[in-house]
Amino acid sequence: MSTTQQQTLPALFARKVAERGDHPAVAMAGESVTYAELERRSAHFARALLQAGAGKGARIALLSADGIFWLTAFLGCMRIGALVSLVSTLCTSRELAHILRTSDTQFLVANRRFLNHDYGEKLGEALPGLANGEAGALRLVDAPYLRAIWLDDAEGMAWAEPVDALLALADSPAAPGDDLLAALEREVAASDDAVIVYTSGSTSAPKAVTHCQRTLACHPPAVAEYFLLKPDDRMMPTLPVFWLGGLVMALEVLSVGGTLVYPQSPSVDDMVEAIATLAVNRVNSWGDMMVKLREGARGRGIDVDSIIGLGEFREASGELIPPPLQANLLGMSETFAVHSAEPLDVRLPADKAGASGRTVNGYQRRIVNPETGEAVATGELGELQLRGGGLMTGFYKRERESVFTADGFYPTGDLCREDADGYLYFVARRGDMIKTRSANVSRLEVEAALREVPGVAIPVVAGIDDPEYGQRVVAAVVPAEGVDLSEESLRDALRELLSSYKVPRNIVFISESDIPRTSTGKIRLAEIGAMIASRISA
Structure with a gap:
C-alpha cells in the first residue's frame, strides 16, 4: 500500500479492524x-x-x-x-x-x-x-x-x-x-x-x-497522544459529532482502538446514566457541562476522580495540577481542533501559566502584525497564522488566494503571543467571533437574524465574559419608533431563525444615541459589551 493510501480514513479504520476486530467500537444503552x-x-x-x-x-x-x-x-x-x-x-x-x-x-x-x-x-x-x-x-x-x-x-x-x-x-x-x-x-x-x-x-x-482524508487519518492519532487515550479506554464525548470537537474525539478514540460511548440523549441525566451503566472511564468535557456532570455523577454515587476528564487533572504521579498550570489546549474548526497543546498530565512550568502549549502534529505557526503581515518580535502580541498539520484545505467554493497567504499560512484571527520556548498564549479574537460553550457564533449572523424580527430598528450583538460559558452571547436592541418589544418575544422569534446556542441569553433595550461609536461611525464593541453587562447586573 502506498503512503498516500495509508493516509486515509478507510486505511486507518481497516488497520484498527485488523488489530481490534472483537473489541467494542461503539457502546450505547441498547446496543454495542x-x-x-x-x-x-x-x-x-x-x-x-x-x-x-x-x-x-x-x-x-x-x-x-x-x-x-x-x-x-x-x-x-x-x-x-x-x-x-x-x-x-x-x-x-x-x-x-x-x-x-x-x-x-x-x-x-x-x-x-x-x-x-x-x-x-x-x-x-x-x-x-x-x-x-x-x-x-x-x-x-x-x-x-x-x-x-x-x-x-x-x-x-x-x-x-x-x-x-x-x-x-x-x-x-x-x-x-x-x-x-x-x-x-x-x-x-x-x-x-x-x-x-x-x-x-x-x-x-x-x-x-x-x-x-489525510487530516482525518493523521491528525486524530497525533492529538490522541495529548489526551492520553489508550486502547481499553471507554470514552464518552459530550460534544456532538457534527461539531469538529466531537468528530475529532470520535476519530481519536477509533484511531487507538478504544470504545466510544454515546448516551441516549445529551441531557445530563442520560449522560450520567451512561457513565454508570456503560463502564465509562473517560469523559471529554469542560466548562459548565463538566460542572453539571460532576454534580450529577456525585449524586449517583459515582467516584468522579476515577474518570479521566471528569475528575481533577493530575500529573502521572497522581498529584493535582492547579488550573492555571493545566494546558489550555487551543484549536478551531479550520485546524481540525487542536493545533497547540501539552499532554493532559503535564504541569506547565510556573512561568508558563495560562499557556496553550507548543505545536501539535507538525503545525507551523507565526505571529504577525495583523495590519502589515510582518512578523512581530518574540513575546509580542499579534495575529496567529498557521500552516501544515491538520489545516483545512480551504473554505468550500472560496478561492484559495482569498483564504491563505501567498506562502500558504492561514490567518486565524486569534490575537496571541509566543514565548522563546514555543509556548503559545491566546489573548483575544481579532474579529467578531463569540466563543460560547465551545461553539463559535458570529455576532453578524445573530444581528442579521435580529433585523428580520419586526420592530427591531438597530441590533448590536456582543460577547461578554461568563464563568460557565466562556463567553455569553448578548444583544442591545434599538426598537422601531412606537414599537414595544420584550426580551422574551425577541428570543422566541430568534429560536425560529437560529440554533439555540446562538440566541442571545440577555437582550437589553437602548436608544440609538446610547450606541458608542468611533469618529468614523463604527461601533465600539468592547464598550457596548461593557454597557450591556452593566445593565444586566443593574
Missing part, C-alpha cells in the same frame, strides 16, 4: 458493536450508496444523532471517497436550506426525529419544492443538486425514501461486491476532500470548512 461489526455495517452502507449512484466526490449530507447509525453512515461515505457535509441536529429550517444548497448536496441521509426536532417537517419548511418532489428523483430550485433523501422514518414524506430501502440496494443482484469496494477504497487519496463543517464566520453566513 465491535470493530468487525462496524466494518461490516459500514461496508454494506458503502455498497448501498454505490448502487444508488454515489461515488468518489459525491456530496452527501449527514443529519443524525451521535451513535452507531451516524458512525456507520459516515464511515460508509468515507470508504467510497465521498465528501460529507455535517449537519447540526440543532439547525433551523433556514440553516438547513443554506447547508443543502451551498454544499451542493446530492444525497441526504438523516434521522427523522431527535429530541423535539422533526427533520421531515424542517426539510419541508426549508425546501418548499419538496411538496411536489418525487422520491429518488428530486429537482429543486432551492437545492439544485439534491437528488435523494433517505430518512430512518419516511412515513408521510412522499419525497423521501426509508433508509432501509437504501440499505436494501446493497443486497440487489447488480450491487457492487466487496472486491469492488476494496478496489474503490484503494483509489481514495490522502488529498481528497472528505468533510465539510459549517461554522459561524465573520460574515452573516456560516463558513464551510473543508478537510481532506
Whole structure:
C-alpha cells in the first residue's frame, strides 16, 4: 500500500479492524458493536450508496444523532471517497436550506426525529419544492443538486425514501461486491476532500470548512497522544459529532482502538446514566457541562476522580495540577481542533501559566502584525497564522488566494503571543467571533437574524465574559419608533431563525444615541459589551 493510501480514513479504520476486530467500537444503552461489526455495517452502507449512484466526490449530507447509525453512515461515505457535509441536529429550517444548497448536496441521509426536532417537517419548511418532489428523483430550485433523501422514518414524506430501502440496494443482484469496494477504497487519496463543517464566520453566513482524508487519518492519532487515550479506554464525548470537537474525539478514540460511548440523549441525566451503566472511564468535557456532570455523577454515587476528564487533572504521579498550570489546549474548526497543546498530565512550568502549549502534529505557526503581515518580535502580541498539520484545505467554493497567504499560512484571527520556548498564549479574537460553550457564533449572523424580527430598528450583538460559558452571547436592541418589544418575544422569534446556542441569553433595550461609536461611525464593541453587562447586573 502506498503512503498516500495509508493516509486515509478507510486505511486507518481497516488497520484498527485488523488489530481490534472483537473489541467494542461503539457502546450505547441498547446496543454495542465491535470493530468487525462496524466494518461490516459500514461496508454494506458503502455498497448501498454505490448502487444508488454515489461515488468518489459525491456530496452527501449527514443529519443524525451521535451513535452507531451516524458512525456507520459516515464511515460508509468515507470508504467510497465521498465528501460529507455535517449537519447540526440543532439547525433551523433556514440553516438547513443554506447547508443543502451551498454544499451542493446530492444525497441526504438523516434521522427523522431527535429530541423535539422533526427533520421531515424542517426539510419541508426549508425546501418548499419538496411538496411536489418525487422520491429518488428530486429537482429543486432551492437545492439544485439534491437528488435523494433517505430518512430512518419516511412515513408521510412522499419525497423521501426509508433508509432501509437504501440499505436494501446493497443486497440487489447488480450491487457492487466487496472486491469492488476494496478496489474503490484503494483509489481514495490522502488529498481528497472528505468533510465539510459549517461554522459561524465573520460574515452573516456560516463558513464551510473543508478537510481532506489525510487530516482525518493523521491528525486524530497525533492529538490522541495529548489526551492520553489508550486502547481499553471507554470514552464518552459530550460534544456532538457534527461539531469538529466531537468528530475529532470520535476519530481519536477509533484511531487507538478504544470504545466510544454515546448516551441516549445529551441531557445530563442520560449522560450520567451512561457513565454508570456503560463502564465509562473517560469523559471529554469542560466548562459548565463538566460542572453539571460532576454534580450529577456525585449524586449517583459515582467516584468522579476515577474518570479521566471528569475528575481533577493530575500529573502521572497522581498529584493535582492547579488550573492555571493545566494546558489550555487551543484549536478551531479550520485546524481540525487542536493545533497547540501539552499532554493532559503535564504541569506547565510556573512561568508558563495560562499557556496553550507548543505545536501539535507538525503545525507551523507565526505571529504577525495583523495590519502589515510582518512578523512581530518574540513575546509580542499579534495575529496567529498557521500552516501544515491538520489545516483545512480551504473554505468550500472560496478561492484559495482569498483564504491563505501567498506562502500558504492561514490567518486565524486569534490575537496571541509566543514565548522563546514555543509556548503559545491566546489573548483575544481579532474579529467578531463569540466563543460560547465551545461553539463559535458570529455576532453578524445573530444581528442579521435580529433585523428580520419586526420592530427591531438597530441590533448590536456582543460577547461578554461568563464563568460557565466562556463567553455569553448578548444583544442591545434599538426598537422601531412606537414599537414595544420584550426580551422574551425577541428570543422566541430568534429560536425560529437560529440554533439555540446562538440566541442571545440577555437582550437589553437602548436608544440609538446610547450606541458608542468611533469618529468614523463604527461601533465600539468592547464598550457596548461593557454597557450591556452593566445593565444586566443593574
